[in-house]
Amino acid sequence: MRFRAAPADALLQASLDPFTAVFHRPSGQTHLLVSPAPEMLAALADGPLSLSDLHDALAAAFQLEDAEGLADRMAELVAAGLVTAEPAA
Amino acid sequence: MRHSVTVRVGPAAFRVGADWRSPIEQLRDLYRDYPAFGGVPDFTVSLSAARPWRRWIRPSVAIGGDFTLPEAAPLPLAHGLLAAEMAMNLQMALGWRRHLLLHAATVERDGRALILCGESGAGKSTLAAMLHRTGWRLLGDEFALIDPATGDVHPFPRPISLKNSSVALLRDHGRWGSLLTGTPKGDIRHLIPDPASIAAMTRPAVPALLLFPRFGFDAAAREVGGSEGFVRLTTASTNYTGLGEAGFRTLTRLVHHVPMAAIDYPDTDVALTLIEELWR
Structure with a gap:
């Protein structure tokens, strides 16, 4: 399974310390995200990644135990419509 | 009709x-x-x-x-x-769709606007009336109208709706409407803004300070961060959702540019002192 962020032009982001407010243009909804969710979106901005690859990309900045630890956060982003899941290539 | x-x-x-x-x-x-x-x-x-x-x-x-x-x-x-x-x-x-509406009272001094945002009972109308009495221009006691294009506060200086003890507190000042007794909110009387505020009701002001007052507590003031302020203001806005992207841009700009604080106060004298200290 890979995860793809909503297109960059579909999102408006504002850092509000400690949250990041994200306006999702297609739905008109505002989401308040806390780390590592904004960083996950940023890491997915260049293209879809698996959870394992995402974990590797974020490992330097966060003390993540394993890729599965990101699964709950990813499920929330998918439920919010900010990320879509797709079959691995 | x-x-x-x-x-x-x-x-x-x-x-x-x-x-x-x-x-x-x-x-x-x-x-x-x-x-x-x-x-x-x-x-x-x-x-x-x-x-x-x-x-x-x-x-x-x-x-x-x-x-x-x-x-x-x-x-x-x-x-x-x-x-x-x-x-x-x-x-x-x-x-209303031309501005982001916040449930707030606003007053202006030296071209800079003070926004008092709170729920009913927080005392925003009373504080706005007291500040107005001491020379601040009244921009409004019910809604702050934030211009999506400029971020400025546009005046909406309706007569100030004052209730119960606030009417007595200010009764020697200004011109008043009829006293309405026994309403669902108690006794209500409208204080009419001074002529200067009415004459300037098309002249916006730049937001300079945003306060969240709370009446009935010991005096206290604390800074409000961007996240908390954003959440409070989305709750205080009647049309944030309806404005869509314009609402998001307007509100995030306000939160980024205007210092915010929460103040608790036991009486209006304490509130006015806190406000003057924070305004400097």
Whole structure:
């Protein structure tokens, strides 16, 4: 399974310390995200990644135990419509 | 309708019609210092008999207009002015799209605006009236209108709706509307803004400080961060969701550029001292 962020032009982001407010243009909804969710979106901005690859990309900045630890956060982003899941290539 | 008046406050004009003469005469008196308006109003408000016979027998005012809430209960004719003011607020809250609306009182000094944002009972109208008395220009006691293009606060200087003890506190100052006794919110009287505030009701101000006051607690002040402020203000806005992207951009700009603080106060003197300290 890979995860793809909503297109960059579909999102408006504002850092509000400690949250990041994200306006999702297609739905008109505002989401308040806390780390590592904004960083996950940023890491997915260049293209879809698996959870394992995402974990590797974020490992330097966060003390993540394993890729599965990101699964709950990813499920929330998918439920919010900010990320879509797709079959691995 | 048999009786009507059109009033303009800041950028919004209202045509208020009624089955009875008295609420319209009270409105005319309340708004007699405001410039006459002969254009097309933004909103229409109607005060009509809840039932046909209620025009004469125990007269009862049903609030109507372009935007209504189905659960709004009729008021006795003696509170017709309150019904008109409530209906005008309702039009703004539900229908205004040209600005981001915050449920807040706003005053201005030296071109800079102080926004007092809080729920009913927080004391924003009383504080705005007290500050107005000490020389601040009144921008509004009910809604802060934030311009999506500039981020400025646009005046909406309606007469200040004061309740119960606040009426007594300020009774020696300014010109007042009729005293409305025994309303659902207690005794209510409207304090009319000074002529300078009315004359400047098309001149915006730059937001400089945003406070979240809370009445009935020991004096305290603390800084409010961006996240908390954003959440509080989305809750305090009647049209944030409706404005979509413009609302998001306007609110995030406000939160980024304007210092925010929460203040608790046991009485208005303490509040005014806290405000002056934070304003510096």
